Amino acid sequence: MSVTTETRALRTQEAAKRPARDGGIRESAISRTIAMAVMIVATLYFLTPLWWLVVASSKTREDFTTTNPLWFADFALFDNIAALVQYRDGVFLQWLANSALYAGVGAALATLIAAMAGYAIAKYAFRGRETLFNIILGGVLVPATALALPLFLLFSQAGATNTIWAVLLPSLVSPFGVYLSRIYAAASVPDEIIEAARIDGAGEVRTFFTVATRLMAPALVTIFLFQFVAIWNNFFLPLIMLRDEGLFPVTLGLYVWNTQVSQIPDIRALVVIGSLLSIIPLIVTFLALQRFWQSGLANGGLK
């Protein structure tokens, strides 16, 4: 990433005063100090709640309310995790697995389906192409929550509410993914390569899977990640579709526990440690794939 190298360059040149690339104009020490101060205040704002969550998760029930909330007391993180996974026959692990299933399978299939459609719209001329694309683009503006209620009505007519499918199937559609794939395929898959594959005798579908997907990889990772987050975070659809606790995703399960805190005070500690465990998979995924999604965002959709 160009910015990273730039920063690194700045750091090494620090001793030699300002680098020449500023055309001789020095940013005053005051502006730099103010800028860094803003960054540090912002970092505190964004990270303190997460820090609190980590600290609170590591405390015993007694220490939770009686010790400094922003620093560790007796380290009981693993005891808390054990209590969480044992509670009600490990229903929390079931929720985590459900979320992983809905978000993992859902996002993977949604990415594939959107990539095929976006690629076709970018690379083949056919009648009604722009109309189709505009309808899909309209779909980007339709919020998921607005669809939840009618989806519930339809699924209940089919007798399919309170099933895995009620949550999984609607999340296979990513209009934003089609949009991003089209832009990205148009920019990064040259027609010559497709023609060359044709001359080599590869079929259209095979060309897509062996050649185009590789060239579209940053866009595909971006679509996968944002769809993964959207499904993992989705709340309204599971809330109205699911009644059986064993099908809940982790967000819905923790929500239900949180509503029970006033009746069962002991559950509060489980909500805290459960919250921490439920965000770790997302943070790890984002960090592991950041190289891809950052370039996907920069090059693909948002120019």
Place this chain on the structure above:
Amino acid sequence: MATDTAVKASRAVRHRGALAIFLLPFGVLFTLFYLVPILYAVYQSLLTVEREGTFGPAVQVFGGLTQYIQVFQNEPFWSSIGRVLLFGVVQVPIMLGLALILALLLDSPLVRGSKFFRLAFFAPYAVPSVIAAIMWGFLYSPNLSPFTAVTSQFDFLSAEAVLWSIANVVTWVYVGYNMLIIYSALLSIPQEIYEAARLDGAGQFRIAWAIKIPLVVPALVLTGIFSIIGTLQLLAEPQVFQSFSAAVTSVFTPNLTIYSTASVPNISLAAAMSVVLALATFVLSFTVLKLTQRRAAL
């Protein structure tokens, strides 16, 4: 031109099978889970329940715009719309302003360690709204909060304050995401543009104000529209805050109103509300798009 389209059309005809394989899965799913639900909501909103006599079985019959008249007379629904509009007018500019300032700072040579800051600001986006709301709910609660000095003086969960406490949760989650979109737009500005400005002696603030901000207006419009949609659709955060504050009622936001109306169950009225909310969302985001386009053209 005519030959060109003819050539292209024949190519498409040749690959009709492949085209079907590429487009059908999305087409079918999009129809089933986007278009049909929308049409079904409209259809459902035109129905009304009638009974034969007082104790007869309830039957759904076509009611025309009956439900829409009900929606327009439904005071809680409109006050919930008013509430989220007020929320949006205050929260969206603050959130996008913060995102813009942070993106500009990350992009400027004034800041060192920009990679760390970028990830730190973006981290809250990985926290689901429900979890973020639970977490902040704890932080606001006077007996649990690490900030007792503040929470003992000021009740974040009171009827007057809770809307803004929720606004803070939304801001916390989404500033980093919006910052990243604006920052990506800044990265795509060619460096040469700055050279001339530097030679003219422009400082970082001048460059940001005169060059960078005008060039990221499209990204700002995009983030603005998605923020407006998100605001009108507020649901998870207030739903969670019902556990923390009695001031958050079941008709606090339009979506909560729809949810509680549907669980009465008054499905047709809820469907009509959904249609009205979707139209309002569309009109509002379209207006913002048009207004900003005109401004940008000037």
